[in-house]
Amino acid sequence: MTQDAELFDVVVVGGGPSGATAAHDLAQLGRNVLLLDRAGRIKPCGGAIPPRLIRDFDIPDHLLVARINCARMVSPSDQQVDMPIDGGFVGMVDRAEFDEWLRCRAAEAGARRRTGLFKRFDRDDRGTTIVTYEERAADGEMVERFVRTRALIGADGALSAVAKQCLPGADRLPYVFAYHEIVRAPAAQSFDGARCDVYYRGTVSPDFYGWVFPHGDTVSVGTGSAHKGFSLRGSVAELRQASGLGEVDTIRREGAPIPLRPLPRWDDGHSVLLAGDAAGVVAPASGEGIYYAMIGGRLAAQSIDMFLETGNARALRTARKRFMKMHGMVFRILGIMQWYWYSNDRRRERFVSICRDRDVQKLTWDAYMNKELVRAKPIAHVRIFFKNLGHMAGLAWARLHPS
Incomplete structure (x- = not known):
């Protein structure tokens, strides 16, 4: 046959x-x-695509449900750091x-x-x-x-x-299990549809992060974790309340493993x-x-x-x-970052603090938008290297001299 x-x-x-x-x-x-x-x-997904993808794969404008010009990093203590995108945007797709x-x-x-x-x-x-x-x-x-x-x-x-x-x-292969809820976007005056919020908190995820990503008329609210006993649904419910999306309509719920x-x-x-x-x-x-x-x-x-x-x-x-x-x-490099900075809330707090640095912001966005390590500014790389050493040394000092 x-x-x-x-x-x-x-x-x-x-x-x-x-x-x-x-x-x-x-x-x-x-x-x-x-x-x-x-x-x-x-697939449960925040739906972010960089300009490099749009350019290389000829993605038409009508598929972009939102254009993001800023990411807000939120620490365990609710420290909020905005990382604006100068002269560009991140596309969002459904x-x-x-x-x-x-x-x-x-x-x-x-x-x-x-x-x-x-x-x-x-x-x-x-x-x-x-x-x-x-x-x-x-x-x-x-x-x-x-x-x-x-x-x-x-x-x-x-x-x-x-x-x-x-x-x-x-x-x-080890994986994170991701879960998100697609919800109705609230009125424009109470919600910034051009900003992604990223939450670095152990209560949101013990080993990953949570996100609130605008999709035009809808919003993706999600998180992920490799810890099987962690409540992803409970975490997303907390995220929705924290971001003012607790009472809006839920359109669909999705979950899947991410390698x-x-x-x-x-x-x-x-x-x-x-x-x-x-x-x-x-x-x-x-x-x-x-x-x-x-x-x-x-x-x-x-x-x-x-x-x-x-x-x-x-x-x-x-x-x-x-x-x-x-x-x-x-x-x-990203694997080392996840292993080190996502391991506990003290480190997450410092990680978000680092994101205030303009050198870090510029090189992060350049690398993300173009999908390659940026080599054009070696002095900026050196500055970031020593700033990271300073943060890590501060962590070591705090461990050796607890208050």
């Missing part, structure tokens, strides 16, 4: 930003692509609309779309990959379907079913490659994932195209190599 199944160059499992981007790019390259996505999936637009763009480029749930993949005696998935038939029953493919991209999120099958141990670091390997050495959250490409400390998912999807498409052209499975390795060359240092 499977011998008669349709044959594709590539099957992409997962229609989020990474999978949709990979499907779009491969279809543009003339590849025969199937984009398989399960129904009703909306993931339901944004992801569907990306899937439609992939289809317009030539990718075939199907709604179904990936179950497994196997290989026949010629090495062709057989993908098994379930889709809902006209009578409402779930029916098993099969397609054949020369290559498979697993872009099906954290705890990826594709990754679990092709890379032993991939499902044991904490990239997997050490993204391919199986045969014909399967991971991308996006499935590969673990979410930035530590910030939890930012949309840009890294999309660039990961683009690199996956390029590697798969090379593999299809040459038949050499070593081409699959280039996606991770290129990604880590571009962003590995940023991920390492």
Whole structure:
């Protein structure tokens, strides 16, 4: 039966930003692509996208539901530090609309779309990959379907079913579980729709942060934690009260795991490659994932195209190599920041204090907006280095000389 199944160059499992981007790019390259996505999936996400993403992936203005010009950092003691964005903005998108637009763009480029749930993949005696998935038939029953493919991209999120099958141990990657509530935005006079609020408090999250991100007519209020006993719903309820959103209407609630670091390997050495959250490409400390998912999807498409052209499975390795060359240092630095500054409220308090510094603000926004470490101002880097040393020395002194 499977011998008669349709044959594709590539099957992409997962229609989020990474999978949709990979499907779009491969279809543009003339590849025969199937984009398989399960129904009703909306990832909990603050929805922030930097100008670099808007520019590199040709995102139209109508998808931006808000333009943020300031971030407010809130400490455990309610110290509030504004970090204005000079001469730029951070775009905000609604993931339901944004992801569907990306899937439609992939289809317009030539990718075939199907709604179904990936179950497994196997290989026949010629090495062709057989993908098994379930889709809902006209009578409402779930029916098993099969397609054949020369290559498979697993872009099906954290705890990826594709990754679990092709890379032993991939499902044991550490992750934060994120939860948010989309609520109705209050009247303009009582709410700043151009400012993101970020809460660094142990009561909001013992190891991450909480957010209040405007989305035009709605607001995303969320948090995350790797501590299984921590009440995310209780934390979001507290955030809503603190930000004056306790009484507004709740539109929907969503939760999902977010990986904490990239997997050490993204391919199986045969014909399967991971991308996006499935590969673990979410930035530590910030939890930012949309840009890294999309660039990961683009690199996956390029590697798969090379593999299809040459038949050499070593081409699959280039996606991770290129990604880590571009962003590995940023991920390492952010990982150290999360480990150090998010460990207790005393450190969170000092972290927010550091954010008052104009050098810190300028370099933070430059790096975020352009998605690369800023090397143009070495003197500013030196100043920040010594300021960080001062803060850390202050912490050490406080530990050795408690009041």
